[in-house]
Amino acid sequence: MFRPQIKVLDCTIRDGGLINKWQFSDEFVSKTFQVLSRACVDYMEVGYKSSEKYFSRVENGAWKFCTEEDLKRAIGGKNGTIKLSAMADIGRIDPQDILPKSESILDMIRVACYAHETDKGISLAHHCQDKGYEVTINLMAVSKVMDRDLDEALNDLSKSSVPVVYLVDSFGAMYSEQIHFLAKKYFEAMPGKELGIHAHNNQQLAFANTIEAIIAGINHIDATIYGMGRGAGNCPLELLISFLKNPKFDIRPIIEIIQELFITLKAEVEWGYHMPYMITGILNEHPRSGMKAMASKELPNLRQFYDDLKDGTPLD
Amino acid sequence: MFRPQIKVLDCTIRDGGLINKWQFSDEFVSKTFQVLSRACVDYMEVGYKSSEKYFSRVENGAWKFCTEEDLKRAIGGKNGTIKLSAMADIGRIDPQDILPKSESILDMIRVACYAHETDKGISLAHHCQDKGYEVTINLMAVSKVMDRDLDEALNDLSKSSVPVVYLVDSFGAMYSEQIHFLAKKYFEAMPGKELGIHAHNNQQLAFANTIEAIIAGINHIDATIYGMGRGAGNCPLELLISFLKNPKFDIRPIIEIIQELFITLKAEVEWGYHMPYMITGILNEHPRSGMKAMASKELPNLRQFYDDLKDGTPLD
Structure with a gap:
Protein backbone atom coordinates (compact mmCIF):
# COMPACT_ATOMS: atom_id res chain seq x y z
CA MET A 1 0.00 0.00 0.00
CA PHE A 2 1.81 3.12 -1.24
CA ARG A 3 -0.14 6.35 -0.72
CA PRO A 4 2.09 9.35 -0.15
CA GLN A 5 -0.57 11.14 1.95
CA ILE A 6 -0.18 8.52 4.69
CA LYS A 7 1.53 9.87 7.80
CA VAL A 8 2.88 7.48 10.42
CA LEU A 9 2.97 8.54 14.07
CA ASP A 10 4.95 6.48 16.55
CA CYS A 11 3.55 6.72 20.08
CA THR A 12 5.79 4.16 21.80
CA ILE A 13 6.85 6.48 24.60
CA ARG A 14 3.38 7.95 25.14
CA ASP A 15 1.22 4.79 25.02
CA GLY A 16 4.02 2.50 26.22
CA GLY A 17 4.44 4.86 29.16
CA LEU A 18 0.97 3.86 30.33
CA ILE A 19 2.46 0.53 31.45
CA ASN A 20 5.71 1.74 33.06
CA LYS A 21 4.54 5.18 34.26
CA TRP A 22 6.79 6.82 31.66
CA GLN A 23 9.92 5.56 33.42
CA PHE A 24 12.05 5.70 30.28
CA SER A 25 15.58 7.00 30.65
CA ASP A 26 16.64 10.01 28.61
CA GLU A 27 18.97 7.68 26.71
CA PHE A 28 16.10 5.32 25.84
CA VAL A 29 14.00 8.20 24.50
CA SER A 30 16.99 9.62 22.65
CA LYS A 31 17.73 6.29 20.94
CA THR A 32 14.07 5.88 20.04
CA PHE A 33 14.06 9.36 18.52
CA GLN A 34 17.20 8.63 16.48
CA VAL A 35 15.76 5.34 15.21
CA LEU A 36 12.41 6.85 14.25
CA SER A 37 14.22 9.64 12.41
CA ARG A 38 16.36 7.15 10.49
CA ALA A 39 13.28 5.06 9.69
CA CYS A 40 11.61 8.20 8.24
CA VAL A 41 8.56 7.97 10.50
CA ASP A 42 6.58 11.22 10.20
CA TYR A 43 5.82 11.98 13.87
CA MET A 44 7.14 10.84 17.23
CA GLU A 45 4.75 11.25 20.15
CA VAL A 46 7.06 11.79 23.10
CA GLY A 47 4.51 11.60 25.91
CA TYR A 48 1.73 13.54 27.58
CA LYS A 49 1.51 17.21 28.40
CA SER A 50 0.20 17.06 31.99
CA SER A 51 0.24 19.59 34.78
CA GLU A 52 2.56 19.00 37.71
CA LYS A 53 -0.29 20.35 39.81
CA TYR A 54 -2.18 17.12 39.16
CA PHE A 55 0.58 14.49 38.89
CA SER A 56 3.74 13.82 40.84
CA ARG A 57 7.22 13.60 39.32
CA VAL A 58 8.13 11.07 41.97
CA GLU A 59 5.54 8.60 40.73
CA ASN A 60 5.70 9.44 37.03
CA GLY A 61 8.63 9.75 34.64
CA ALA A 62 9.39 12.88 32.65
CA TRP A 63 7.32 11.79 29.64
CA LYS A 64 4.11 12.28 31.57
CA PHE A 65 4.95 16.01 31.49
CA CYS A 66 7.13 16.72 28.45
CA THR A 67 8.42 20.11 29.51
CA GLU A 68 10.85 21.79 27.16
CA GLU A 69 13.68 20.88 29.57
CA ASP A 70 12.67 17.20 29.44
CA LEU A 71 12.48 17.25 25.67
CA LYS A 72 15.78 19.04 25.15
CA ARG A 73 17.59 16.70 27.54
CA ALA A 74 16.64 13.66 25.47
CA ILE A 75 16.21 15.05 22.01
CA GLY A 76 18.43 18.12 21.92
CA GLY A 77 18.14 20.38 18.92
CA LYS A 78 15.94 18.00 16.88
CA ASN A 79 17.72 17.55 13.58
CA GLY A 80 15.99 16.02 10.60
CA THR A 81 12.44 16.05 9.40
CA ILE A 82 10.56 14.07 12.05
CA LYS A 83 7.93 16.10 13.88
CA LEU A 84 7.29 15.87 17.63
CA SER A 85 3.90 15.41 19.21
CA ALA A 86 2.51 15.25 22.75
CA MET A 87 -0.92 14.17 23.89
CA ALA A 88 -3.12 16.24 26.18
CA ASP A 89 -5.95 14.65 28.17
CA ILE A 90 -8.93 16.79 29.06
CA GLY A 91 -8.79 17.78 32.73
CA ARG A 92 -5.15 16.81 33.21
CA ILE A 93 -3.60 19.95 31.77
CA ASP A 94 -4.45 23.62 32.16
CA PRO A 95 -4.54 25.59 28.91
CA GLN A 96 -2.01 28.10 30.27
CA ASP A 97 0.53 25.25 30.64
CA ILE A 98 0.76 25.07 26.84
CA LEU A 99 3.63 27.30 25.70
CA PRO A 100 3.42 29.27 22.49
CA LYS A 101 4.74 27.16 19.62
CA SER A 102 7.68 29.55 19.19
CA GLU A 103 8.94 28.51 22.64
CA SER A 104 8.55 24.76 22.13
CA ILE A 105 10.19 22.02 20.06
CA LEU A 106 6.81 20.26 19.87
CA ASP A 107 5.03 20.50 16.53
CA MET A 108 1.69 18.97 17.40
CA ILE A 109 -0.68 18.53 20.33
CA ARG A 110 -3.14 15.65 20.12
CA VAL A 111 -6.14 16.20 22.34
CA ALA A 112 -7.68 13.00 23.75
CA CYS A 113 -11.26 13.11 24.95
CA TYR A 114 -14.35 10.98 25.37
CA ALA A 115 -17.37 11.65 23.16
CA HIS A 116 -19.29 13.32 25.99
CA GLU A 117 -16.52 15.88 26.46
CA THR A 118 -16.01 16.71 22.78
CA ASP A 119 -16.81 20.37 23.46
CA LYS A 120 -13.97 20.55 25.98
CA GLY A 121 -11.69 18.74 23.52
CA ILE A 122 -12.47 21.18 20.71
CA SER A 123 -11.91 24.13 23.04
CA LEU A 124 -8.47 22.87 24.09
CA ALA A 125 -7.56 22.00 20.50
CA HIS A 126 -8.53 25.47 19.28
CA HIS A 127 -6.46 26.94 22.10
CA CYS A 128 -3.43 24.91 20.92
CA GLN A 129 -4.05 25.92 17.30
CA ASP A 130 -4.12 29.56 18.38
CA LYS A 131 -0.75 29.02 20.03
CA GLY A 132 0.64 27.76 16.71
CA TYR A 133 0.53 23.96 16.92
CA GLU A 134 -0.82 21.34 14.58
CA VAL A 135 -3.71 19.63 16.37
CA THR A 136 -5.81 16.50 16.22
CA ILE A 137 -8.64 15.17 18.35
CA ASN A 138 -8.58 11.53 19.43
CA LEU A 139 -12.10 10.44 20.35
CA MET A 140 -11.52 7.57 22.77
CA ALA A 141 -13.45 4.40 23.53
CA VAL A 142 -16.05 4.81 20.78
CA SER A 143 -16.88 1.10 20.86
CA LYS A 144 -19.03 1.92 23.92
CA VAL A 145 -20.63 5.14 22.62
CA MET A 146 -24.28 5.09 21.57
CA ASP A 147 -24.96 6.12 17.99
CA ARG A 148 -26.81 9.31 18.83
CA ASP A 149 -24.03 10.54 21.12
CA LEU A 150 -21.38 9.74 18.54
CA ASP A 151 -23.34 11.57 15.84
CA GLU A 152 -23.50 14.64 18.07
CA ALA A 153 -19.76 14.52 18.78
CA LEU A 154 -18.94 14.16 15.07
CA ASN A 155 -21.29 17.00 14.22
CA ASP A 156 -19.52 19.27 16.71
CA LEU A 157 -16.14 18.22 15.34
CA SER A 158 -17.26 18.87 11.76
CA LYS A 159 -17.86 22.51 12.69
CA SER A 160 -14.50 22.90 14.46
CA SER A 161 -11.24 23.91 12.81
CA VAL A 162 -9.54 20.69 13.93
CA PRO A 163 -8.28 19.11 10.71
CA VAL A 164 -7.70 15.50 11.88
CA VAL A 165 -9.99 13.28 13.98
CA TYR A 166 -8.85 9.85 15.17
CA LEU A 167 -10.93 6.70 15.26
CA VAL A 168 -9.75 5.07 18.50
CA ASP A 169 -10.42 1.45 19.47
CA SER A 170 -9.38 1.89 23.12
CA PHE A 171 -10.62 -1.53 24.21
CA GLY A 172 -9.29 -3.55 21.26
CA ALA A 173 -12.85 -4.71 20.70
CA MET A 174 -13.46 -3.89 17.05
CA TYR A 175 -13.50 -6.17 14.01
CA SER A 176 -12.77 -5.07 10.45
CA GLU A 177 -16.47 -4.53 9.76
CA GLN A 178 -16.71 -1.98 12.58
CA ILE A 179 -13.64 -0.18 11.29
CA HIS A 180 -15.13 0.15 7.80
CA PHE A 181 -18.53 1.15 9.21
CA LEU A 182 -17.07 3.84 11.49
CA ALA A 183 -14.59 5.17 8.94
CA LYS A 184 -17.47 5.70 6.52
CA LYS A 185 -19.59 7.30 9.24
CA TYR A 186 -16.75 9.65 10.28
CA PHE A 187 -15.94 10.68 6.70
CA GLU A 188 -19.60 11.36 5.92
CA ALA A 189 -20.22 13.30 9.12
CA MET A 190 -17.10 15.46 8.75
CA PRO A 191 -16.59 16.34 5.08
CA GLY A 192 -13.10 17.67 4.39
CA LYS A 193 -11.53 16.29 7.57
CA GLU A 194 -8.71 13.80 7.55
CA LEU A 195 -9.05 10.72 9.78
CA GLY A 196 -6.58 8.84 11.94
CA ILE A 197 -6.59 5.34 13.42
CA HIS A 198 -5.36 4.20 16.83
CA ALA A 199 -5.88 0.49 17.51
CA HIS A 200 -5.29 -1.83 20.47
CA ASN A 201 -4.22 -5.43 20.18
CA ASN A 202 -6.41 -7.31 22.66
CA GLN A 203 -7.74 -9.55 19.88
CA GLN A 204 -4.54 -9.54 17.79
CA LEU A 205 -6.31 -7.16 15.42
CA ALA A 206 -4.44 -3.86 15.92
CA PHE A 207 -2.34 -4.24 12.75
CA ALA A 208 -5.18 -5.82 10.79
CA ASN A 209 -7.65 -3.08 11.74
CA THR A 210 -5.03 -0.48 10.85
CA ILE A 211 -4.73 -2.05 7.39
CA GLU A 212 -8.51 -1.93 7.01
CA ALA A 213 -8.51 1.72 8.12
CA ILE A 214 -5.90 2.50 5.45
CA ILE A 215 -8.01 0.69 2.84
CA ALA A 216 -10.97 2.80 4.03
CA GLY A 217 -9.00 5.97 3.24
CA ILE A 218 -7.56 6.85 6.66
CA ASN A 219 -4.18 8.58 6.36
CA HIS A 220 -2.99 9.27 9.92
CA ILE A 221 -1.69 6.04 11.37
CA ASP A 222 -0.58 5.29 14.92
CA ALA A 223 1.89 2.52 15.72
CA THR A 224 4.45 1.64 18.39
CA ILE A 225 7.76 -0.18 18.29
CA TYR A 226 7.24 -3.92 18.90
CA GLY A 227 3.60 -3.02 19.65
CA MET A 228 4.46 -1.55 23.08
CA GLY A 229 1.40 0.04 24.66
CA ARG A 230 -1.19 -0.24 27.37
CA GLY A 231 -2.47 -3.72 28.02
CA ALA A 232 -2.24 -5.77 24.86
CA GLY A 233 -0.40 -2.95 23.13
CA ASN A 234 -0.83 -1.30 19.74
CA CYS A 235 -0.19 -1.79 16.05
CA PRO A 236 3.48 -2.81 15.74
CA LEU A 237 5.45 -0.20 13.79
CA GLU A 238 7.71 -2.82 12.17
CA LEU A 239 4.70 -4.56 10.61
CA LEU A 240 3.11 -1.30 9.50
CA ILE A 241 6.29 0.01 7.85
CA SER A 242 6.70 -3.25 6.00
CA PHE A 243 3.09 -3.17 4.78
CA LEU A 244 3.27 0.46 3.62
CA LYS A 245 6.15 -0.18 1.23
CA ASN A 246 6.70 3.58 0.77
CA PRO A 247 10.33 3.81 -0.39
CA LYS A 248 11.10 6.49 2.19
CA PHE A 249 10.59 4.11 5.12
CA ASP A 250 13.47 1.99 6.41
CA ILE A 251 12.59 -0.95 8.66
CA ARG A 252 16.18 -1.82 9.56
CA PRO A 253 16.79 0.68 12.38
CA ILE A 254 13.51 -0.49 13.92
CA ILE A 255 14.65 -4.11 13.80
CA GLU A 256 17.91 -3.03 15.45
CA ILE A 257 16.30 -1.19 18.35
CA ILE A 258 13.82 -4.01 18.95
CA GLN A 259 16.76 -6.35 19.41
CA GLU A 260 18.75 -3.86 21.48
CA LEU A 261 16.01 -2.61 23.80
CA PHE A 262 12.46 -3.83 23.28
CA ILE A 263 12.74 -7.63 23.48
CA THR A 264 14.27 -7.26 26.96
CA LEU A 265 11.79 -4.58 27.97
CA LYS A 266 8.84 -6.76 26.94
CA ALA A 267 10.10 -9.54 29.19
CA GLU A 268 10.10 -7.08 32.11
CA VAL A 269 7.03 -4.96 31.41
CA GLU A 270 4.53 -7.38 29.89
CA TRP A 271 2.40 -6.09 27.07
CA GLY A 272 0.91 -8.08 24.22
CA TYR A 273 -1.54 -10.94 23.87
CA HIS A 274 -2.40 -12.22 27.35
CA MET B 1 -20.76 -13.59 12.32
CA PHE B 2 -23.35 -16.38 12.60
CA ARG B 3 -23.50 -18.67 9.57
CA PRO B 4 -24.50 -22.22 10.46
CA GLN B 5 -22.55 -23.68 7.53
CA ILE B 6 -19.27 -22.67 9.17
CA LYS B 7 -17.30 -25.65 10.48
CA VAL B 8 -14.44 -25.10 12.90
CA LEU B 9 -11.49 -27.51 12.90
CA ASP B 10 -9.01 -27.40 15.76
CA CYS B 11 -5.54 -28.56 14.70
CA THR B 12 -3.66 -27.81 17.94
CA ILE B 13 -2.13 -31.27 18.22
CA ARG B 14 -1.31 -31.58 14.52
CA ASP B 15 0.16 -28.12 13.80
CA GLY B 16 1.35 -27.58 17.39
CA GLY B 17 3.15 -30.92 17.10
CA LEU B 18 5.37 -29.38 14.44
CA ILE B 19 7.15 -27.49 17.24
CA ASN B 20 7.43 -30.25 19.86
CA LYS B 21 7.66 -33.27 17.52
CA TRP B 22 4.19 -34.37 18.68
CA GLN B 23 5.47 -35.08 22.20
CA PHE B 24 2.07 -34.62 23.79
CA SER B 25 1.13 -37.10 26.53
CA ASP B 26 -2.00 -39.19 26.10
CA GLU B 27 -3.51 -37.22 28.98
CA PHE B 28 -2.82 -33.90 27.25
CA VAL B 29 -4.51 -35.10 24.04
CA SER B 30 -7.38 -36.59 26.03
CA LYS B 31 -8.00 -33.31 27.87
CA THR B 32 -7.80 -31.36 24.63
CA PHE B 33 -10.35 -33.71 23.08
CA GLN B 34 -12.72 -33.33 26.04
CA VAL B 35 -12.44 -29.53 25.95
CA LEU B 36 -13.02 -29.30 22.19
CA SER B 37 -16.05 -31.55 22.55
CA ARG B 38 -17.50 -29.37 25.33
CA ALA B 39 -16.77 -26.23 23.30
CA CYS B 40 -18.74 -27.78 20.36
CA VAL B 41 -15.89 -27.46 17.90
CA ASP B 42 -16.77 -29.45 14.77
CA TYR B 43 -13.50 -31.31 14.11
CA MET B 44 -10.37 -32.13 16.06
CA GLU B 45 -7.27 -32.86 14.00
CA VAL B 46 -5.33 -35.27 16.15
CA GLY B 47 -2.10 -35.39 14.16
CA TYR B 48 -0.57 -36.79 10.99
CA LYS B 49 -0.99 -40.17 9.39
CA SER B 50 2.64 -41.04 8.59
CA SER B 51 4.33 -44.34 7.86
CA GLU B 52 6.64 -45.78 10.49
CA LYS B 53 8.78 -46.85 7.53
CA TYR B 54 9.72 -43.18 7.06
CA PHE B 55 9.72 -41.76 10.60
CA SER B 56 10.95 -43.03 13.95
CA ARG B 57 8.80 -43.40 17.06
CA VAL B 58 11.86 -42.61 19.12
CA GLU B 59 12.16 -39.14 17.64
CA ASN B 60 8.47 -38.42 17.12
CA GLY B 61 5.51 -38.70 19.45
CA ALA B 62 2.46 -40.82 18.72
CA TRP B 63 0.57 -37.99 16.99
CA LYS B 64 2.93 -38.12 14.04
CA PHE B 65 1.41 -41.53 13.29
CA CYS B 66 -2.11 -41.66 14.71
CA THR B 67 -2.59 -45.41 14.61
CA GLU B 68 -5.88 -46.71 15.95
CA GLU B 69 -4.06 -47.85 19.11
CA ASP B 70 -2.70 -44.31 19.66
CA LEU B 71 -6.11 -42.79 19.13
CA LYS B 72 -7.98 -45.23 21.35
CA ARG B 73 -5.45 -44.80 24.17
CA ALA B 74 -6.10 -41.05 24.35
CA ILE B 75 -9.62 -40.70 23.07
CA GLY B 76 -11.26 -44.02 23.85
CA GLY B 77 -14.67 -44.65 22.41
CA LYS B 78 -15.21 -41.07 21.18
CA ASN B 79 -18.48 -39.95 22.67
CA GLY B 80 -20.28 -36.85 21.44
CA THR B 81 -20.51 -35.21 18.08
CA ILE B 82 -16.99 -33.94 17.41
CA LYS B 83 -15.37 -35.54 14.38
CA LEU B 84 -11.73 -36.63 14.22
CA SER B 85 -9.33 -35.76 11.45
CA ALA B 86 -5.72 -36.57 10.58
CA MET B 87 -3.49 -34.94 7.99
CA ALA B 88 -1.58 -36.91 5.35
CA ASP B 89 1.44 -35.39 3.61
CA ILE B 90 2.26 -36.57 0.11
CA GLY B 91 5.22 -38.96 0.17
CA ARG B 92 5.11 -39.54 3.92
CA ILE B 93 2.38 -42.15 3.94
CA ASP B 94 1.71 -45.16 1.73
CA PRO B 95 -1.88 -45.51 0.55
CA GLN B 96 -2.08 -49.04 1.98
CA ASP B 97 -1.41 -47.61 5.46
CA ILE B 98 -4.84 -46.00 5.41
CA LEU B 99 -7.33 -48.41 7.02
CA PRO B 100 -10.87 -48.73 5.74
CA LYS B 101 -13.10 -46.22 7.54
CA SER B 102 -14.99 -49.08 9.21
CA GLU B 103 -11.80 -50.00 11.10
CA SER B 104 -10.92 -46.44 12.20
CA ILE B 105 -12.26 -43.83 14.61
CA LEU B 106 -11.04 -41.12 12.22
CA ASP B 107 -13.75 -39.39 10.20
CA MET B 108 -11.65 -37.31 7.85
CA ILE B 109 -8.25 -37.32 6.13
CA ARG B 110 -6.90 -33.94 5.03
CA VAL B 111 -4.33 -34.30 2.28
CA ALA B 112 -1.60 -31.63 2.27
CA CYS B 113 0.31 -31.02 -0.93
CA TYR B 114 2.14 -28.33 -2.86
CA ALA B 115 0.62 -27.00 -6.07
CA HIS B 116 3.10 -28.93 -8.23
CA GLU B 117 2.00 -32.23 -6.68
CA THR B 118 -1.74 -31.61 -6.89
CA ASP B 119 -2.16 -34.73 -9.03
CA LYS B 120 -0.61 -36.87 -6.29
CA GLY B 121 -2.77 -35.10 -3.70
CA ILE B 122 -5.96 -35.79 -5.64
CA SER B 123 -4.98 -39.42 -6.11
CA LEU B 124 -4.42 -39.93 -2.36
CA ALA B 125 -7.62 -38.03 -1.51
CA HIS B 126 -9.66 -40.18 -3.91
CA HIS B 127 -8.08 -43.27 -2.34
CA CYS B 128 -9.20 -42.08 1.12
CA GLN B 129 -12.68 -41.28 -0.18
CA ASP B 130 -12.91 -44.79 -1.61
CA LYS B 131 -12.03 -46.12 1.84
CA GLY B 132 -14.98 -44.18 3.29
CA TYR B 133 -13.48 -40.99 4.74
CA GLU B 134 -14.42 -37.37 4.35
CA VAL B 135 -11.51 -35.66 2.57
CA THR B 136 -10.09 -32.22 1.90
CA ILE B 137 -7.02 -30.99 0.04
CA ASN B 138 -4.85 -28.34 1.65
CA LEU B 139 -2.80 -26.60 -1.02
CA MET B 140 0.23 -25.33 0.87
CA ALA B 141 2.44 -22.27 0.45
CA VAL B 142 0.42 -20.66 -2.33
CA SER B 143 1.94 -17.23 -1.58
CA LYS B 144 4.96 -18.45 -3.60
CA VAL B 145 3.08 -20.14 -6.47
CA MET B 146 3.01 -18.47 -9.88
CA ASP B 147 -0.44 -17.68 -11.25
CA ARG B 148 -0.29 -20.15 -14.14
CA ASP B 149 0.72 -23.03 -11.87
CA LEU B 150 -1.99 -22.18 -9.37
CA ASP B 151 -4.60 -22.01 -12.15
CA GLU B 152 -3.55 -25.47 -13.31
CA ALA B 153 -3.77 -26.89 -9.80
CA LEU B 154 -7.22 -25.36 -9.24
CA ASN B 155 -8.39 -26.66 -12.60
CA ASP B 156 -7.29 -30.18 -11.67
CA LEU B 157 -9.01 -29.88 -8.29
CA SER B 158 -12.22 -28.63 -9.89
CA LYS B 159 -12.44 -31.91 -11.83
CA SER B 160 -11.77 -34.05 -8.76
CA SER B 161 -14.39 -35.36 -6.34
CA VAL B 162 -12.69 -33.63 -3.40
CA PRO B 163 -15.40 -31.40 -1.90
CA VAL B 164 -13.26 -28.98 0.18
CA VAL B 165 -10.05 -27.16 -0.83
CA TYR B 166 -8.09 -25.11 1.70
CA LEU B 167 -6.46 -21.76 1.08
CA VAL B 168 -3.25 -22.06 3.10
CA ASP B 169 -0.98 -19.14 4.04
CA SER B 170 1.94 -21.32 5.13
CA PHE B 171 4.37 -18.43 5.47
CA GLY B 172 2.04 -15.97 7.23
CA ALA B 173 2.76 -13.56 4.40
CA MET B 174 -0.70 -12.59 3.18
CA TYR B 175 -2.68 -9.42 3.78
CA SER B 176 -6.47 -9.17 3.67
CA GLU B 177 -6.40 -8.12 0.03
CA GLN B 178 -4.62 -11.35 -0.96
CA ILE B 179 -7.15 -13.39 1.01
CA HIS B 180 -10.08 -11.77 -0.82
CA PHE B 181 -8.31 -12.07 -4.19
CA LEU B 182 -7.47 -15.76 -3.72
CA ALA B 183 -10.84 -16.70 -2.22
CA LYS B 184 -12.53 -15.21 -5.29
CA LYS B 185 -10.09 -16.97 -7.62
CA TYR B 186 -10.60 -20.35 -5.89
CA PHE B 187 -14.41 -20.05 -5.88
CA GLU B 188 -14.47 -19.08 -9.57
CA ALA B 189 -12.04 -21.82 -10.61
CA MET B 190 -13.86 -24.55 -8.66
CA PRO B 191 -17.61 -24.02 -8.88
CA GLY B 192 -19.52 -26.03 -6.31
CA LYS B 193 -16.55 -26.65 -4.03
CA GLU B 194 -16.41 -25.47 -0.45
CA LEU B 195 -13.26 -23.63 0.67
CA GLY B 196 -11.24 -23.71 3.88
CA ILE B 197 -8.72 -21.32 5.41
CA HIS B 198 -5.51 -22.12 7.31
CA ALA B 199 -3.53 -19.05 8.37
CA HIS B 200 -0.21 -18.46 10.12
CA ASN B 201 0.47 -15.64 12.52
CA ASN B 202 3.89 -14.28 11.50
CA GLN B 203 2.43 -10.82 10.94
CA GLN B 204 -0.25 -11.06 13.65
CA LEU B 205 -2.78 -11.54 10.87
CA ALA B 206 -3.89 -15.17 11.29
CA PHE B 207 -7.14 -14.30 13.07
CA ALA B 208 -7.73 -11.20 10.93
CA ASN B 209 -7.19 -13.10 7.68
CA THR B 210 -9.49 -15.84 8.94
CA ILE B 211 -12.19 -13.21 9.52
CA GLU B 212 -11.67 -11.89 5.98
CA ALA B 213 -11.89 -15.44 4.62
CA ILE B 214 -15.20 -15.92 6.44
CA ILE B 215 -16.48 -12.62 5.01
CA ALA B 216 -15.39 -13.92 1.57
CA GLY B 217 -17.64 -16.97 2.01
CA ILE B 218 -15.16 -19.56 3.29
CA ASN B 219 -16.82 -22.05 5.66
CA HIS B 220 -14.09 -24.46 6.80
CA ILE B 221 -12.00 -22.72 9.40
CA ASP B 222 -8.77 -23.87 11.06
CA ALA B 223 -7.71 -22.67 14.48
CA THR B 224 -5.60 -23.84 17.41
CA ILE B 225 -5.86 -23.36 21.16
CA TYR B 226 -3.94 -20.23 22.23
CA GLY B 227 -2.67 -20.10 18.63
CA MET B 228 -0.25 -23.00 19.14
CA GLY B 229 1.38 -23.97 15.85
CA ARG B 230 4.56 -23.97 13.85
CA GLY B 231 6.64 -20.81 14.15
CA ALA B 232 4.39 -17.88 14.88
CA GLY B 233 1.43 -20.21 15.27
CA ASN B 234 -2.11 -20.11 13.91
CA CYS B 235 -5.45 -18.42 14.35
CA PRO B 236 -6.30 -18.66 18.08
CA LEU B 237 -9.41 -20.78 18.65
CA GLU B 238 -10.56 -18.65 21.59
CA LEU B 239 -10.67 -15.51 19.41
CA LEU B 240 -12.40 -17.32 16.55
CA ILE B 241 -15.10 -18.84 18.78
CA SER B 242 -15.80 -15.45 20.29
CA PHE B 243 -16.07 -13.83 16.85
CA LEU B 244 -18.37 -16.51 15.46
CA LYS B 245 -21.03 -15.99 18.11
CA ASN B 246 -22.83 -19.20 17.07
CA PRO B 247 -24.85 -20.15 20.18
CA LYS B 248 -23.58 -23.73 20.04
CA PHE B 249 -19.98 -22.70 20.80
CA ASP B 250 -18.77 -22.37 24.39
CA ILE B 251 -15.53 -20.47 24.97
CA ARG B 252 -15.29 -21.28 28.70
CA PRO B 253 -13.70 -24.76 28.50
CA ILE B 254 -11.13 -23.28 26.11
CA ILE B 255 -10.28 -20.51 28.60
CA GLU B 256 -9.92 -23.19 31.29
CA ILE B 257 -7.51 -25.40 29.34
CA ILE B 258 -5.43 -22.39 28.27
CA GLN B 259 -4.91 -21.57 31.93
CA GLU B 260 -4.36 -25.19 32.93
CA LEU B 261 -2.01 -26.27 30.15
CA PHE B 262 -1.23 -23.83 27.37
CA ILE B 263 0.17 -20.77 29.15
CA THR B 264 2.85 -22.97 30.72
CA LEU B 265 3.46 -24.85 27.48
CA LYS B 266 3.95 -21.59 25.56
CA ALA B 267 6.64 -20.52 28.03
CA GLU B 268 8.48 -23.80 27.32
CA VAL B 269 7.85 -24.31 23.60
CA GLU B 270 7.89 -20.81 22.17
CA TRP B 271 5.39 -20.05 19.45
CA GLY B 272 3.83 -16.70 18.62
CA TYR B 273 5.05 -13.30 17.51
CA HIS B 274 8.84 -13.32 17.56
Missing part, protein backbone atom coordinates in the same frame (compact mmCIF):
# COMPACT_ATOMS: atom_id res chain seq x y z
CA MET A 275 -5.67 -13.83 28.35
CA PRO A 276 -6.91 -11.08 30.72
CA TYR A 277 -6.56 -8.50 27.91
CA MET A 278 -8.07 -10.89 25.39
CA ILE A 279 -11.10 -11.31 27.68
CA THR A 280 -11.63 -7.56 28.21
CA GLY A 281 -11.26 -7.14 24.43
CA ILE A 282 -13.86 -9.71 23.39
CA LEU A 283 -16.24 -8.31 26.02
CA ASN A 284 -15.64 -4.70 24.89
CA GLU A 285 -14.54 -3.62 28.37
CA HIS A 286 -11.90 -1.17 29.60
CA PRO A 287 -8.61 -3.05 30.11
CA ARG A 288 -8.26 -1.93 33.74
CA SER A 289 -9.46 -5.25 35.20
CA GLY A 290 -7.09 -7.05 32.84
CA MET A 291 -4.21 -4.85 33.96
CA LYS A 292 -5.05 -5.58 37.58
CA ALA A 293 -5.09 -9.32 36.86
CA MET A 294 -1.73 -9.13 35.06
CA ALA A 295 -0.19 -7.09 37.88
CA SER A 296 -1.11 -9.64 40.55
CA LYS A 297 1.48 -12.25 41.46
CA GLU A 298 -0.59 -15.05 40.03
CA LEU A 299 -3.29 -14.90 37.37
CA PRO A 300 -6.82 -15.13 38.79
CA ASN A 301 -9.08 -18.00 37.71
CA LEU A 302 -9.66 -16.91 34.12
CA ARG A 303 -12.96 -18.71 33.66
CA GLN A 304 -14.27 -16.85 36.73
CA PHE A 305 -12.72 -13.58 35.46
CA TYR A 306 -14.59 -14.06 32.18
CA ASP A 307 -17.90 -14.93 33.86
CA ASP A 308 -17.68 -12.00 36.29
CA LEU A 309 -16.89 -9.50 33.55
CA LYS A 310 -19.55 -10.90 31.23
CA ASP A 311 -22.42 -11.21 33.68
CA GLY A 312 -21.35 -8.93 36.50
CA THR A 313 -22.26 -5.63 34.86
CA PRO A 314 -24.83 -3.72 36.94
CA LEU A 315 -28.24 -3.80 35.32
CA ASP A 316 -29.68 -0.57 36.67
CA MET B 275 11.09 -11.25 15.31
CA PRO B 276 12.61 -14.15 13.30
CA TYR B 277 9.11 -15.31 12.32
CA MET B 278 7.97 -11.77 11.68
CA ILE B 279 10.92 -11.32 9.29
CA THR B 280 10.27 -14.55 7.35
CA GLY B 281 6.60 -13.52 7.16
CA ILE B 282 7.14 -10.04 5.75
CA LEU B 283 9.64 -11.49 3.25
CA ASN B 284 7.26 -14.32 2.24
CA GLU B 285 9.79 -17.00 3.15
CA HIS B 286 9.47 -20.47 4.67
CA PRO B 287 9.76 -20.18 8.48
CA ARG B 288 12.62 -22.71 8.66
CA SER B 289 15.36 -20.05 9.05
CA GLY B 290 13.24 -18.36 11.72
CA MET B 291 12.82 -21.67 13.57
CA LYS B 292 16.58 -22.21 13.41
CA ALA B 293 17.18 -18.71 14.82
CA MET B 294 14.67 -19.27 17.63
CA ALA B 295 16.19 -22.67 18.48
CA SER B 296 19.70 -21.25 18.92
CA LYS B 297 20.82 -20.26 22.40
CA GLU B 298 20.94 -16.59 21.50
CA LEU B 299 19.11 -14.77 18.74
CA PRO B 300 21.30 -13.95 15.74
CA ASN B 301 21.84 -10.33 14.73
CA LEU B 302 18.32 -9.62 13.44
CA ARG B 303 19.30 -6.80 11.10
CA GLN B 304 21.77 -9.20 9.43
CA PHE B 305 19.16 -11.97 9.44
CA TYR B 306 16.78 -9.62 7.63
CA ASP B 307 19.39 -8.45 5.10
CA ASP B 308 20.56 -12.01 4.36
CA LEU B 309 17.04 -13.30 3.84
CA LYS B 310 16.05 -10.28 1.75
CA ASP B 311 19.06 -10.06 -0.52
CA GLY B 312 20.63 -13.48 -0.18
CA THR B 313 18.25 -15.35 -2.47
CA PRO B 314 20.15 -17.00 -5.34
CA LEU B 315 19.55 -15.19 -8.60
CA ASP B 316 20.08 -18.03 -11.06
